[in-house]
Amino acid sequence: MTASRRTFASDNWSGIHPSVLAAIVAANDGGDHVPSYGADPVTTEATRLFRRHFGDDAQVFFAFNGTGANVVGLQSLLRPFEAVICADTAHINVDECGAPERHLGSKLIAVPTPDGKLTPALAEAAAVGTGDEHHVQPRVVSITQSTEVGTCYRVEEVEALGRWAHNHGMWLHLDGARLSNAAASLGVGLGAFGADAGVDVLSFGATKNGAMGAEAVVSFRSDEESSLRYIRKQSMQLASKMRFVSAQFAALLSDDLWRTNAAHANGMARRLADGVAVIDGVDVAYPVEANAVFASIPPEVTEALQERYPFYVWDEAAHVVRWMTSFDTTEQDVDDFVAAVDKLTGSHPSPSG
C-alpha cells in the first residue's frame, strides 16, 4: 500500500486550519510595530473572546504548548510539598517527560481508573497523609477533558470533583488540551468547564483543534493570588511576538470555529468506531465520546495497517491501538481506513473463525 495523506496517528499531525492561518497572516498585515509580550490589540481581542466563554473574571495567559500550559497552571496552585492527584493515564503523568515533577517539585499521585476519569471516591482514596509532615500534602485534583482514552466528563461529574476538592481545601485543575472536543461532544459551551463547574485553573488547547501552536492557561483566581504572569515568564512560556499566538485563538473562538472543528473530528471518530465495531476481531475498548477510538485488534493487523496509516499502539500487551481523528479528517479517509481494517482483519481470521 502507499501511505495515506491523512493518518490516524494524532490530531497534532494535522496542519493549520485555513481560518487560523488567515488570522496569523492578517495579524502581520501592514507591518506596523506592536508591543511585544501581549500588550497588543490582537491579544486584547483574544482575551475578550476567552472572557465571553469563561466570564469576566477569567485571567488568560497564552503559552506555547500543552506541557507548558499544564505546568504553569499547576504551579500557580501548589508548592513543592503539595501533591497532584490525577488519573494514571493523565498526560501530565506519562507523556511530559516528567516536566511536572521537575518544575513543580511535587509528587503526582497517579490513580488507576476504568475509563480515564477520576471521581470523588477515587480522589478520596488517594488523598492520604493529610497533616502528616512525612507525606506529601494532596492539594490539586487534575483531570483531563476529554480524557486520554477519549471519554468525557459530564458537567455534573466535574462539578462533583470541584465540590469535593474545595471541601477538602484543594484546587481543581483541568487539562483541556481537547476541551473543545468534550464541549462539542456534550453540546455545552466551553464555560461549562470553568469556574461554574468548580474548575480553578485550566489549560485550553488550540493546537490539536486546528491551530499552529497555541495553548492557554485560564485561571479564575486574581493575578495577585496566582502570580501567573511571573510563573509563565520564568517557565519559558512567554512569547515575544504574542499576537501570532493570540490570533490563532481569536480565529477559533470567533464564529464557533472551535466547535465546528471539534464536532467534525468527533463525528469522524464516531464514524470510524461504528465502521470497525462490526468487524470480527476488532473490539472498541472505551466509549467513543470525543475524537479518539481505542480498539484491540490482532497484532499482525496492526503491523500491516501501520504501513499505510501511521498510528500508535496504546497497550502492547493487550493489542490495543489508538486512532485519532482531526478537524481535517474526511469521511472518505475514514471509510478507506475502515475498509483497510476490514480487509486486513478478514485476511487474518482468528483460529476459531
Add this chain to the structure above:
Amino acid sequence: MTASRRTFASDNWSGIHPSVLAAIVAANDGGDHVPSYGADPVTTEATRLFRRHFGDDAQVFFAFNGTGANVVGLQSLLRPFEAVICADTAHINVDECGAPERHLGSKLIAVPTPDGKLTPALAEAAAVGTGDEHHVQPRVVSITQSTEVGTCYRVEEVEALGRWAHNHGMWLHLDGARLSNAAASLGVGLGAFGADAGVDVLSFGATKNGAMGAEAVVSFRSDEESSLRYIRKQSMQLASKMRFVSAQFAALLSDDLWRTNAAHANGMARRLADGVAVIDGVDVAYPVEANAVFASIPPEVTEALQERYPFYVWDEAAHVVRWMTSFDTTEQDVDDFVAAVDKLTGSHPSPSG
C-alpha cells in the same frame, strides 16, 4: 505627535518577514498529515541548512523562545552545583525572570564589564572556589553575541574565551538571540561562532530577525552526551507541529535572508547613530556594532520622544536610552526619528548651550 508605525522599542515589535510567512504557509500546503515533534521533512531540511553553517556534527534542537533555548542549552552543560559565568548585563542574568536559576538550580556569577563583553581575564577573576565544596563550581562561560549593549565579540575574542574555558575544564555557551546581527556586522558566517571558535552550545535566534517565533539550540556534543532531546521536552520547549517552527528557519537560512535582514537592521542602527551623534545633548554610549543604539539624552526629551516613538530607558540614573532597529526599519523611519530627536533636543538646550 501621532504614534509612528514603526518604533525603536525592540526588534521583537516587528512582525514576520514576508518570506518567513510564506514558508509557514507553504509548510501547510496540501493538508497532508506529517509526523509531529520534528520527524517531518521541513525539520529535516531546516536541520540540513543549520549543518551547512555549523558543520555536520551540529545537533540542532528547535525551541519556542530565547529564554527556553538558553535554559535548555545551558542545562545540557552543567549540574546544579556548577555555575555560569556571564556579564552582569546578560539576558540570562537580568531579563528572564530568574529562569536560569530556577531551572538549572545553578548560580550565575555576574561580572561587570565595560562593554557587555567577557574576556578571559574577567572570567579568570570570577572563577574562584574551584575544588572547594562550599563554593559553586564554575563550569560554563556564557556570552551574548551580539551583546545586550549592541557590541560584538570579534571571532578571535570568542576563540580566546573558548580556549580559556576548555583549558579550565569549562564549557563555552553563546546566547545568539542576535547572532545574525553579529555575523553580518563582522562579515563572517554563522559558523564562525560555532565549534571552530570553541563554542560548545549556542542559542540561535530567528524571532528578532524576521521570524514569528523560532529559536534553536545548536550543540556540538553528541546526543548521548548532551541528552538535549529529553532536556528540551522536559523543559516544555518541544513543539508538536514542529514544521511550522522549522519552516521559519528554512526561510531565513536559504538565500542568506538571515544576513540580508540583519545587515539591514545593523545599517539602520548605524544611520541612526550617525544621525544623533551630531546632536548637542546626545551622547552615544557604546560602540554601535549591531542593531542597537544606546545614548544618553536629557530625560525631558525621552519623555516627549516616547509619545510618538516607544522605546525603553536602559539606565534611569544615567539617562541612557536604548533604540533598536529591525529588519523592517526604513531609512525614512530613521531620518524622521533623528529629526524628532534633533527638534526635541534643540528645544531643550542645555544650560550651557
Add this chain to the structure above:
Amino acid sequence: MTASRRTFASDNWSGIHPSVLAAIVAANDGGDHVPSYGADPVTTEATRLFRRHFGDDAQVFFAFNGTGANVVGLQSLLRPFEAVICADTAHINVDECGAPERHLGSKLIAVPTPDGKLTPALAEAAAVGTGDEHHVQPRVVSITQSTEVGTCYRVEEVEALGRWAHNHGMWLHLDGARLSNAAASLGVGLGAFGADAGVDVLSFGATKNGAMGAEAVVSFRSDEESSLRYIRKQSMQLASKMRFVSAQFAALLSDDLWRTNAAHANGMARRLADGVAVIDGVDVAYPVEANAVFASIPPEVTEALQERYPFYVWDEAAHVVRWMTSFDTTEQDVDDFVAAVDKLTGSHPSPSG
C-alpha cells in the same frame, strides 16, 4: 494501663547505645580544635572502617538523616529527566514528603510488590519508554534493605537486580536505613550489599541501630564521576563538627556492634512474631526477617493496645499494624507485650469464636 517504658513504635524511638554515646564523648575529649567538615582524625578512622567492610574503592560521605542520604546518593546517579524504579512501599516514595521528586526533579516509578521487594521482572515491566523523549528515562533501580515490610533481599536477589540494571544501562541504589538488620539476619557482612552485589550507591543507616543521628552515603564510583562532595554540601547534608557524626559510625563498626545491635533487634522481632502467631485473631502479614512484625489484629485491640504501647497502623483498611523492635528491646518487653496482645485479643473474640 500505664505507658510502657519501651514501645514498638519505631526503632527511632530508642535513645543512643552507650558505646555510641561514649564515642561521642571521647571525640570531644581534650578540647583540641580539629578541622571541620570532615578533615579530622575521627572521620578518617570511620572512613577506614567503612572501607574494611565495603572495599578500598568505597567513597564515604556522612550525612544527617536517611532522607538526606537517599536524596544525595540518588542525585549522584541521575538527571531530572531520568527516573527511579522503586517498590511502591519504598521510604523514598511514601515517607519523605516528596523530597526525592523535589530535589532530584525526577519521577519515581512506584511498583506494587507482594513483599516489598523488587525483582528483575518487576523492574523490566516498569522500565518502559526508553528512548522516547516524551517519557522519563528509567535510570536507577532503588531497593530498600531490609525492606519497609521487614523482609530481606537475599544476596543473590540483589546481585540479580544489579546485573539487570547494569545490562540496561541503569544503576542500582540501595536504601540501607536498616542494612545492619538485613546483614545480621542473613549472616553476611555489610559488604555483601556493596559493589560485589552490583550496588552502585547505598545509604547506610546508623540512627535506627543505636546511633544518635548518623547516616552515610557509600558510593562505588570515583569522586570525580559522582561529584558527591558538592552534592552533599549543596543538599544541606554536610556537618561542620563532623567528628561527632563520624564517632557514631566508628563505634558501631568497631567490634561488630552494628551486628550485635541488629541481631538483637531481629531476635526480639522473631520472639514477638512467634509469641503472637499462636494468638487467635492475630495474623502475621509478612515474613519476619528483620526487626519488624506486621500483623492484622482486630481494630478494637489496636486501640486498647496503643494506650500502653504506642505503635503505628500500617494499613487502616486491612487492620494491619506494625511493631518495630530495637537494639534496646528486652525479652521482658516482648513477653509483656505479647501477653497484652493475648489478653486484649481474648477479650474481643471473633464472632465465630
Add this chain to the structure above:
Amino acid sequence: MTASRRTFASDNWSGIHPSVLAAIVAANDGGDHVPSYGADPVTTEATRLFRRHFGDDAQVFFAFNGTGANVVGLQSLLRPFEAVICADTAHINVDECGAPERHLGSKLIAVPTPDGKLTPALAEAAAVGTGDEHHVQPRVVSITQSTEVGTCYRVEEVEALGRWAHNHGMWLHLDGARLSNAAASLGVGLGAFGADAGVDVLSFGATKNGAMGAEAVVSFRSDEESSLRYIRKQSMQLASKMRFVSAQFAALLSDDLWRTNAAHANGMARRLADGVAVIDGVDVAYPVEANAVFASIPPEVTEALQERYPFYVWDEAAHVVRWMTSFDTTEQDVDDFVAAVDKLTGSHPSPSG
C-alpha cells in the same frame, strides 16, 4: 613550630561545651523510648525556652545545619520568581555551594557593602524591576547577624530594614548563625532581633557557640502560613531522634550559657584585635564587634603563621586574613598567638621599614 591545640580557623573547629554534652547525655538517661521527630519532652522544653526569648508566637523548627536552616526559613517566605536581597559577603551567597538558588529556585541579588551590612538605601537600590514579569521580584531582605566580617547590626538598624521591607511588601530574614555573639556584643537579648525588630524568620545557630550540631528556624508567622513543618521535612532537615538536637538548645538557653559563651568569644576577639593592632604591618580591616578579627598582614607572615595556627585567608589579593575566636579560646591562646604574629611580622619588616 608545633601546631597549637586551639586555632583561629573557625568557631566550628571547637568541640562541644561540657554543659551541652551533659544535656545530650541526660536526654539519653534511663533508656525510655520517646516519640521521634520532635514529639518529645526535651523538644517541648527547648521550644518553651525559645519562646521565653522570642515571644509566644514564635514557631520553632530545629534543623541540622546553618545552610539547612537558612534554606528552610527562606523557602517559607518566597516563591521561585521572587528574589532575595543580601550582602555580597552573605553566607547564603558565597559559602553554601549554591544551596539557596538550588532549593529556592530564586535569584540572590548580591549587594556590595562596606562592612557586610545592608541598609534600607542599599536595599532600595537593589530592589528594581518590581511589577516587570521579565525581572525577578524582590521579596526578601536577608541579613546576617553578626555579619560575615564580624560586624553587628544595631537593633535600630535591623528595625529600619524591617520597616523598609514591610513597607515594600517584602519580608526580613536574619541569618543568625552567630546571633548570640551579636546579642552579647550589643548587650541585648536574643529577642531584640525577633518580631519586635521586624524580623519575620531567622536562623538561630548553636553549633558555633558550643553545641555539637544544632540550628533552629524561628518564624513569627503561623504554621499554616509558613508551612514550615512540611518544608523542613521535604528539605531533609527533620531529625528523627530530635531530643538530642533539642537538648543542645535547652542547655544553651538555660542559665544564659549562650551569652556566657558568646561574650567570652567576643572578648577574646577584642583581646586579639587589641594585641595585633599595635604591631607594625598588621591592619585590622573591620570593626571588631563579635568573635572575628580580619586583618591585612604580609603574605609571608600568613604562611609562616598558618604552620602553627591554621586560619583562612579571606582576600588573597588584599592579603586580608580571618581569625575567629570561640567559646573555648583562652587568654593564653590569644596572647601566644599575638606574640607569634608579632615575632613573625617583626622578622619580615617591610622594605620601607
